[in-house]
Amino acid sequence: MPYITSMINRDETVRAAIRRLHGLRIMRQDPWECLISFICATFANIPRIKGMIQNLCQHFGSKITHGAIQVYGFPRKEVLADASIHELLDCNLGYRAKYIKKTSQSLVNSEFNLDTLRKTSYEEARELLLCLTGVGEKVADCVLLFSLEKLEAFPVDIWIRRILQTHYRGHFNIPNLEQRYMTPRLYKAFNDFGRQYFGRYAGYAQEYLYAEYRSS
DNA sequence: ACCCAGGAATTGT
DNA sequence: ACAATTCATGGG
Numbered sequence: 001m002p003y004i005t006s007m008i009n010r011d012e013t014v015r016a017a018i019r020r021l022h023g024l025r026i027m028r029q030d031p032w033e034c035l036i037s038f039i040c041a042t043f044a045n046i047p048r049i050k051g052m053i054q055n056l057c058q059h060f061g062s063k064i065t066h067g068a069i070q071v072y073g074f075p076r077k078e079v080l081a082d083a084s085i086h087e088l089l090d091c092n093l094g095y096r097a098k099y100i101k102k103t104s105q106s107l108v109n110s111e112f113n114l115d116t117l118r119k120t121s122y123e124e125a126r127e128l129l130l131c132l133t134g135v136g137e138k139v140a141d142c143v144l145l146f147s148l149e150k151l152e153a154f155p156v157d158i159w160i161r162r163i164l165q166t167h168y169r170g171h172f173n174i175p176n177l178e179q180r181y182m183t184p185r186l187y188k189a190f191n192d193f194g195r196q197y198f199g200r201y202a203g204y205a206q207e208y209l210y211a212e213y214r215s216s
Numbered sequence: 217a218c219c220c221a222g223g224a225a226t227t228g229t
Numbered sequence: 230a231c232a233a234t235t236c237a238t239g240g241g
Binding site: 044045046052093185 | 231238
């Protein structure tokens with residue numbers, strides 16, 4: 001078994017996922033695109049997230065022509081920082097519009113450069129991401145994992161929570177497990193468990209579990 | 217019509 | 230500190 005999968009091969013649940021999805025990859029996306037995309041992703045389903053991103057590209061991206069085919073690139077941060085809330089609302093962003101404008105402005109004003117975070121530690125990069133409006137723990141962990149090469153990041157969304165509660169119930173003792181929505185306390189409990197249990201490549205374990213057991 | 221969504225910020229206790 | 234409540238809206 002390859003190195004990474006052998007490192008997360010801790011039990012039969014994840015082993016079954018690895019067997020079926022062997023070869024699964026994690027993206028190394030552009031950090032800016034990744035960040036805005038996951039701010040859009042909060043409290044939305046995947047078809048809608050696709051729509052929001054497509055709207056952003058069509059309204060604010062530059063046109064790219066490949067022969068007869070035309071696509072729109074992802075908007076630059078300066079463009080989104082200068083966009084009006086009204087224009088952003090036209091992209092069906094809802095309450096996310098103000099988060100995207102604020103975060104874009106923060107990054108334009110160069111409080112820090114996202115691309116430098118690849119050379120920053122997991123802990124410090126996470127702290128910095130959490131300073132941005134619209135970025136909580138889950139969004140920060142997704143950006144760390146899918147663009148900043150922090151493979152120990154372990155994002156906990158509603159699906160991962162269900163999967164952990166179903167398949168790893170005996171591994172943690174968390175009060176108020178019946179709560180419908182994620183609380184900071186619950187997030188920390190699931191996130192700590194994932195990183196400690198699966199180790200340095202916990203993010204791969206998260207993705208194997210998500211891809212195998214998310215059902216809908 | 218009803219319920220949910222790859223949550224985070226804000227407000228109340 | 231920590232627990233409710235609010236937030237906009239498309240998709241199933």
